[in-house]
Amino acid sequence: MSPVDVAGDGEGTAMQHSSLIERVNGILARYRRHLALVLIPALTLAGLIGGLTTAALLVAAATQLIILLWVTGYGSSRAEAADDAPTVKSRDHLDDVLANLPPNTQSAALVVRIDSAARIKDMHGQRLSLALQDALGQQLARALREQDHFCLLSDDGFGVALCPQRSVDVGAVLSIAQRIQTRLSQPFRFEGLTLWPSVSVGFCLSPRAAALNGIGMLDAAQQAAAKALNSGPGGISSYSVVDFPAAVSADTIGGLRKALETGEIHAFFQPQVRTATGEVSGFEALARWRHPERGLISPAEFLPQIEAAGLAANLATCMLRDAMTTLAKLDAAGYRVPTISVNLSADELRNPRLADEISWELDRNDLTPDRLTVEILETVVADSDEDVAVRNIARLAGLGCGIDLDDFGTGHASIANIRRFAVGRIKIDRSFVTRMHEDEDQQRMVSAILSMARHLEVLTLAEGVECAEEQVMLAQMGCHHLQGYAIARPMPAEDLVGWLDAHNAALACGEPWCEDSEQQKTASRA
Numbered sequence: 001m002s003p004v005d006v007a008g009d010g011e012g013t014a015m016q017h018s019s020l021i022e023r024v025n026g027i028l029a030r031y032r033r034h035l036a037l038v039l040i041p042a043l044t045l046a047g048l049i050g051g052l053t054t055a056a057l058l059v060a061a062a063t064q065l066i067i068l069l070w071v072t073g074y075g076s077s078r079a080e081a082a083d084d085a086p087t088v089k090s091r092d093h094l095d096d097v098l099a100n101l102p103p104n105t106q107s108a109a110l111v112v113r114i115d116s117a118a119r120i121k122d123m124h125g126q127r128l129s130l131a132l133q134d135a136l137g138q139q140l141a142r143a144l145r146e147q148d149h150f151c152l153l154s155d156d157g158f159g160v161a162l163c164p165q166r167s168v169d170v171g172a173v174l175s176i177a178q179r180i181q182t183r184l185s186q187p188f189r190f191e192g193l194t195l196w197p198s199v200s201v202g203f204c205l206s207p208r209a210a211a212l213n214g215i216g217m218l219d220a221a222q223q224a225a226a227k228a229l230n231s232g233p234g235g236i237s238s239y240s241v242v243d244f245p246a247a248v249s250a251d252t253i254g255g256l257r258k259a260l261e262t263g264e265i266h267a268f269f270q271p272q273v274r275t276a277t278g279e280v281s282g283f284e285a286l287a288r289w290r291h292p293e294r295g296l297i298s299p300a301e302f303l304p305q306i307e308a309a310g311l312a313a314n315l316a317t318c319m320l321r322d323a324m325t326t327l328a329k330l331d332a333a334g335y336r337v338p339t340i341s342v343n344l345s346a347d348e349l350r351n352p353r354l355a356d357e358i359s360w361e362l363d364r365n366d367l368t369p370d371r372l373t374v375e376i377l378e379t380v381v382a383d384s385d386e387d388v389a390v391r392n393i394a395r396l397a398g399l400g401c402g403i404d405l406d407d408f409g410t411g412h413a414s415i416a417n418i419r420r421f422a423v424g425r426i427k428i429d430r431s432f433v434t435r436m437h438e439d440e441d442q443q444r445m446v447s448a449i450l451s452m453a454r455h456l457e458v459l460t461l462a463e464g465v466e467c468a469e470e471q472v473m474l475a476q477m478g479c480h481h482l483q484g485y486a487i488a489r490p491m492p493a494e495d496l497v498g499w500l501d502a503h504n505a506a507l508a509c510g511e512p513w514c515e516d517s518e519q520q521k522t523a524s525r526a
Contacts, residue, residue, distance in 0.1 A: 086141055086144050086145070086146055086147070086148050086149060086150060087141075088137065088141075088150065088151060088152060089149045089150065089151045090151055091151050091153065091159060091218070093149060093151065094109075094149050094150070094151050094159050094160075094161040094218055095216055095218055097149055097161045097164070098161050098207070098216060098217045098218060099207075099216060099217075101164050101207075102164055104166065105164040105165055105166060106164065106165065106166070106167055106168040106205075107161060107162050107163070107164045107165070107168060107217075108161075108162045108168050108173045108176075108203055108204065108205050108217075109159070109160065109161055109162075109203065109204045109216075109217035109218045109220065109221040110159070110160040110162070110173070110176070110177060110180070110201055110202070110203040110221055111153065111157055111158070111159055111160070111201070111202045111203070111218065111221040111222045111224070111225035112140065112157060112158045112159075112160065112180060112184070112199050112200075112201050112225070113156055113157045113199060113200050113201075113202075113225045113226070113228070113229045114132070114133070114136065114156040114157065114197060114198075114199055115197070115198045115199060115200055115229065115233045115234065116198075116233070117129070117156030118156070120132065120195070124190075124193065124195075128190050128191075128193070131190050132188055132190070132195065132197060133152070133156075135188055136158075136184050136188075136197065136199070137150075137152065137158065139183045139184050139186065140158055140160075140180060140183065140184060142183060143176075143179050143180045143182075143183040143184070144160065144176075144180075145163065147163035148160065148161065148162050148163050149161040149163075153222070157222075157225065159218050159221070159222075160180075161217075161218070162176070168205060169205075169430075169434075170205060170238065170430075170431060171429075171430050171431030171432075171434045171464065172434075173203050173205060173238075174236065174431045175431065177201040177203060177236050178236070180199070180201060181198070181199055181201065181234060181236075184197060184198075184199045185197060185198055185199070185234075198233045198234045199234070200225060200228040200229040200233070200234060200235040200236070200237075201225060201228060201235075201236050201237075202221045202222065202223065202224025202225030202226065202227065202228050202236075202237050202238070202239065203221050203224060203236075203237075203238055203239065204217045204218075204220035204221040204224060204238070204239040205238065205239075205300075206239075206240075206300055206304070208300070208301055208304065210239065220239040221239060223239060224237045224238055224239040225237070240304060240307075252305060252309065253309045253311070256302070256305060256306055256309055256311055257309075257311060257314070259289060259291075259302075260311065260314050260315060260318055263318075264289055264290055264291060264292070265287060265288070265289045265302070265315070265318060266287075266288065266290070266318060266322050266492075267285040267286065267287065267288070267318070267319050267322035267323055267326070267493070268285075268286050268287075268288045268490035268491055268492055269283040269284065269285055269286070269326065269340075269490060269491060269492075269493060269496060270283065270284045270286060270483060270487075270488065270489070270490040270491075271283055271483070271487050271488045271499070271503070272284060272341070272461060272481050272482070272483045272487075273481065273482050273483075273487055273513070274480065274481060275471070275474060275475045275479050275480060275481060275482050276475065277507075278503075278506075278507050278513040278514070279507065280337060280338075280500065280503065281338055281339070281481050282337060282338055282339040282340055282341055282373065282481075283326075283337060283340050283341070283496070284340075284341040284342075284343075284375070284483065284490075285319050285322060285323040285326075285340060285341065285342050285343075286299070286343075286490045287299055287303065287315060287318075287319060288490070288492075289302050307345070307347070312345050312347040312348050313347065313348055313351050315348075316342070316344055316345075316348040316351070316354075317357070319342050319343070320342055320357070320358060320361055321361065322493070323340045323341075323342050323372070324340075324361045324362065324364070324365040324367060324372070325365060326340070326493045326496070327340045327365070327367060327371060328365040328366065328367060329493070330496065330497075330500075331367075333497060335496075335497065335500055337500075338371070339370070339371055339372065339373045339402060340371065340372060340373065341372075341373040341374075341375050341402075341404060342372065342373070342374060342375065343375045343377075343406065344374055344375065344376060345377070346377070346389060349376070349388070349389035349392050349393065350388045350389050350392075351388075351392070352388050352392075354392045354396075355392055355395035355396055355399065358372065358396065358399075358401070359399060368400065369396075369399040369400035369401045370400045370401070370402065372401045372402070373401065373402035373403070373404050373424075373425075374393075374396055374401055374402065374403055374404065375404040375406040375427070376393065376403065376404070376405060376406060376421070377406050377407055390421075393421050393422075394421075394422070397421070397422035402424050402425065403421060403422055403423050403424050403425075404423070404424070404425045404426075404427055404461070405418065405421075405423045405425070405426050405427060406427045407427065407429045407463075408426045408427055408428055408429055408449065415452075415456065418456060418458070419456070423458055424458060424459060425458060425459040425460065425461055425480075425481070426449065426453050426458055426459070426460050426461070427460075427461045427462075427463055427483075428446060428449055428450075428460060428461065428462045428463060428479070429463060429464075430463045430464025430484070431464075432445050432446050432449070433446065433462050433463060433464045433465060433466075433470060433474070433484075434464055434466065434470075435470075436470055436473060436474075437467075437469035437470055437472075437473050443473070443477075446462070446474070446477060446479075447477055450477055450478050450479060454478065459480045459481065460478075460479050460480050460481065461479070461480065461481035461482070461483060462474050462479050462481070462482050462483070462484075463483050463484060464483075464484045464485075465482045465483065465484030465485075465486045465487065465514070466484055466485055466486050467486055467514075468486065468512065468514045470484075470486070471486060471514040482514075486514050487513070487514060488503075
């Protein structure tokens with residue numbers, strides 16, 4: 001893409017030609033099906049008038065295209081030239097969109113902050129700062145869809161509200177954030193000076209998480225953007241009550257504590273399989289709340305409350321107990337499942353008695369440590385210093401427990417930390433796996449992660465596998481394990497034997513073990 005140009009009075013013919021070429025290229029890219037109707041007359045004109053300059057030919061071609069589009073009803077307004085880009089809205093409009101979502105729809109709020117905005121203003125003055133803001137606003141409009149909404153928040157930021165839709169997941173929002181960063185990082189020219197801007201992005205997916213702090217989604221995204229800005233140029237951060245703790249009422253805390261003690265909150269299990277053979281290599285324990293009156297409550301609703309209530313350690317105890325008990329029962333029934341995985345947050349890893357409790361739970365169920373895999377978020381590995389969490393991870397690895405690095409690619413874990421924490425397997429985040437069979441950028445990212453893992457001699461597991469095409473491509477690229485709705489949805493412990501029987505029977509008969517149905521794809525976005 002050509003640089004964003006804000007030409008001064010002294011810019012010459014070359015700058016005009018560049019701007020004209022950029023406009024024509026943009027128009028041609030948008031209306032490819034009219035290309036033949038434009039090029040034939042343009043080429044004829046070139047042959048008849050050999051003395052015309054390139055710029056004149058471009059004017060002729062662009063003029064014919066604009067006339068043709070006007071005649072056919074497409075028009076040539078600035079909005080249409082920008083690919084039906086959204087127009088700038090007010091902050092109140094965005095807040096209204098996010099606060100009044102239609103039933104059964106979701107949205108996301110994003111805040112885009114210009115890195116080093118204050119320094120740019122100090123060095124180059126208010127006029128350049130405002131010109132940069134205007135140019136980035138235009139680029140942001142091109143990065144969004146017409147139905148999305150955005151506004152100017154301050155002299156160094158923009159707010160975005162995505163169009164309400166049935167489902168919005170973190171992978172999709174990360175892709176949008178990265179697309180915004182790519183668009184807004186184009187070189188910016190102003191009166192002979194060239195800048196290479198960068199932006200940081202914060203986003204909020206859950207109105208419930210924001211409401212716990214008594215704020216709206218856009219305010220929550222602003223807090224996340226401030227965190228991203230502080231983490232370095234080009235940062236991306238999501239909002240959660242883990243990062244921005246909220247006050248939870250005594251009644252809510254009491255209800256959560258009771259749910260944990262009575263088993264209303266307990267583990268569901270999602271299978272993990274070997275890519276090459278389809279054989280089950282393990283299960284991941286995932287927290288679910290089966291409320292006696294409200295039914296199954298989404299983890300997105302109660303997990304932030306548990307974190308805010310300081311009950312994360314209680315949840316970890318429940319998950320470990322359920323995981324070990326379930327694995328022992330499967331062993332007793334003759335089903336050899338190699339390992340079971342349990343997620344541990346940063347707060348849970350700071351429990352000084354964690355390693356002792358896990359060791360006792362393994363002994364109580366007559367299980368060896370290698371049957372348990374502890375999943376640790378990449379952000380925990382990236383941020384941990386020499387403290388209780390570090391010692392706990394080292395003790396668990398010393399016991400023989402597996403260490404998985406979860407959501408790899410979304411944090412900033414160094415290779416040194418992967419070695420330091422004795423990571424045995426990297427879990428490739430679902431944001432890189434989703435639609436990778438259709439997206440070359442996704443393929444390159446996954447290929448780079450797999451290549452790094454091979455050189456580090458660690459195993460890999462791809463999360464969020466939704467279709468057979470993704471499974472085939474991951475197998476061809478050398479990924480070791482798969483997990484996702486295309487394999488199976490998380491299920492209660494009592495359903496595991498039935499699923500294992502059906503899965504093993506399919507393998508024995510040579511039947512497909514990776515689903516590719518519309519039902520599974522719909523379920524994966526629920």
